[in-house]
Structures are given as structure tokens and as C-alpha cells.
Amino acid sequence: MSQRPEAVPDNVVGGTPPPRPRRRLGPVPAIVVVVVLAAAPLFLAPFATTTLTRLLVFGLLAVSLDLLVGITGLPSLGHAAYFGAGAYAAGWVSIHLTPAIPVPLLVGAAVGGLAAAATGWVAVRSAGVYFLMLTLAIGEVLAQLAQSWDGVTGGANGLSGIPAARLGSEPLLGVGYLYWYVLAVGVVAFALVWLLARSPFGATLRGIRDNESRMRAIGYSTTLYKYGAFIAAGTIAGVAGSLLAAQQRLVTPGDLGFTTAALVLLAVVVGGAGSLWGPVVGAAVVVLVRDALGPGLGGHGELLLGIVFVLVVYLLPRGAAGLTSLRPFRRRRS
Numbered sequence: 001m002s003q004r005p006e007a008v009p010d011n012v013v014g015g016t017p018p019p020r021p022r023r024r025l026g027p028v029p030a031i032v033v034v035v036v037l038a039a040a041p042l043f044l045a046p047f048a049t050t051t052l053t054r055l056l057v058f059g060l061l062a063v064s065l066d067l068l069v070g071i072t073g074l075p076s077l078g079h080a081a082y083f084g085a086g087a088y089a090a091g092w093v094s095i096h097l098t099p100a101i102p103v104p105l106l107v108g109a110a111v112g113g114l115a116a117a118a119t120g121w122v123a124v125r126s127a128g129v130y131f132l133m134l135t136l137a138i139g140e141v142l143a144q145l146a147q148s149w150d151g152v153t154g155g156a157n158g159l160s161g162i163p164a165a166r167l168g169s170e171p172l173l174g175v176g177y178l179y180w181y182v183l184a185v186g187v188v189a190f191a192l193v194w195l196l197a198r199s200p201f202g203a204t205l206r207g208i209r210d211n212e213s214r215m216r217a218i219g220y221s222t223t224l225y226k227y228g229a230f231i232a233a234g235t236i237a238g239v240a241g242s243l244l245a246a247q248q249r250l251v252t253p254g255d256l257g258f259t260t261a262a263l264v265l266l267a268v269v270v271g272g273a274g275s276l277w278g279p280v281v282g283a284a285v286v287v288l289v290r291d292a293l294g295p296g297l298g299g300h301g302e303l304l305l306g307i308v309f310v311l312v313v314y315l316l317p318r319g320a321a322g323l324t325s326l327r328p329f330r331r332r333r334s
Helices: 027-044 046-072 082-094 104-124 130-149 174-197 198-208 212-217 223-248 256-271 277-293 299-313 321-324
Strands: none
Touching: 027 046, 027 174, 046 082, 046 174, 046 198, 046 212, 046 223, 046 256, 082 104, 082 130, 082 223, 082 256, 104 198, 104 223, 130 256, 174 198, 174 223, 198 212, 198 223, 212 223, 256 277, 256 299, 256 321, 277 299, 277 321
């Protein structure tokens, strides 16, 4: 006597159960990461703490670029210009006015945002490869300006002699204290970008990224929204630049040149555009390969970075952030 097949529920197609919704872990992982980072100087050597400080600065720059690349869909090769502008402004204020926190930080953010506002209106009116080339040209112009304006930027030698950041009357001379300052500012800036990306403004930017013509057809001024994102990204890049001036106490034209812009774009691609936390992972890869592994490879750190980039493009098209969306392979029941 043959058995009747079991009834298939209405929400099952072809006998395969629907995928379960992904569980959101909430703020717990972020809190754990911040606590671990805050405790890191207690266990690391001074050189490792300094490297981790540079990683946080570069990670914040990568997050600001991800606001353009991953959220708005505007890949830029000139974003380091606003990073360097903020660094020069914060360094100049620290030398000639005061290094007291938060004055250099606010000045760096303001100059980065103003530089983005002055150049972004032209840039956001283009798209695709034209936008890429235009931002590259803007970055090179500002890099040449920094190299030739000796009285303000120090020219090719850079802006040196930047005093240590001062909290009240105490300068942050210890690498641990400086690290905690950079970490605190980085966490606040990252939270602001996270809130912006998940606001109605950020949802509109994602709509522009996915289908700009449709967003324009339903009444959105896409140029103004892209311009706002450009200014916001430039402001956060200026904040990262002010942290660079406090950590490095030297700013050079290379900090706003093509090499820095290309490395930060590489960090966004390696980490995963659009995830915000992924570019921080990509920045960690870039800084560790360049600063930690590069000297031991006989100056071939750039070659290793190129190999990592090729492997990520072919094996992880969505970057390191794409690893969180992978699910274990489940065999179908016969």
C-alpha cells in the first residue's frame, strides 16, 4: 500500500523551507570591539600602539570615503585632498594659535568640509569615470598647492614642529594617552556616519546609488543630495586629518596626494563598500601590510597589497564584509 506524500506548507516552494531571517546582534559586538580597543595599550608595546593609532586614523578616513563609494555610489580618487587639508589646518592652528583640544579638531573638520563644499559642486554634477577623473584632478591640484605654498604648508618639506595635542594644561605625550584620544574621536565620528547612513537622508543616497534616474523622476534633487554627502564625507575626512596631525606631528604633501587616495580606496574595496565597518578592516589590512610587513619584505609591501587586492576581487567580490552573509551549505532532503 503506497504512502501519501506529506502535505507541503503554503510558505514552502518546491519542498524547500524558506530562509530564516538573519538575527541582528544589536550593539553588543560594537561594544565588545570598543572595549578591546580601549584596553589594547595596556598590553601592547609603544610601537604597536603607535601602529594601532595610525590604523584608527586611516580607518576613519576609509569610513568617510565609504559614505561616498558604498552609500552614494561615487568612487573618488581625490578624497585624500580633504584629509590633507584638515591635517594642514589642524597643524597650522596647533603651531600658531593653540594645540588645546578640541580647537585643532574643529578647525580640521571645518576646513575639510569647506574644501569639499568648494570643489564638490562641480564634481557631483558628473558621474562614472568622469567623476573619478575629476576628483583625481582636484586632489592633484590641492597637492600641488600644498607643495608650492611654502609660507603656510612648509612646501615639499611639509609642516613640521606641530606641538603635542593638549588636554587642559597637560600635553598628550604618552602614546597610550594619544591613542585613547584618537579612539574616542574615531568612535564618535563613526557613530555620526552610522546614524547618517541609516537616516532618511542615507536611504535617499542609497536610492541614488541604485537608480538615480528613478529617484530624479519621483522628485528628488539628486545633485543636492550628492553634494550634501560630498560635504559630509569631506568633513569626516578633515576630522581624520586633524587626528593625523596630532599623531604624526608632521604633515606632508603626500598625505593629500594620489598615493593616499588610492590606498584608502583600496581599503574600502578590500573591506567591502557600503558596510562602514568593512572599510575599517580594509584599512587595517593596508596599514599592517604597509607598515608592519612591508619593511620586512625588502620594500615590496606595495606588491603584497596588489596581490591582496587581486585575491579579494576574485574571491570576495563584496570584500571582507561579505563574509558575514555567507551561510553554511545545507543539503536538501530527498
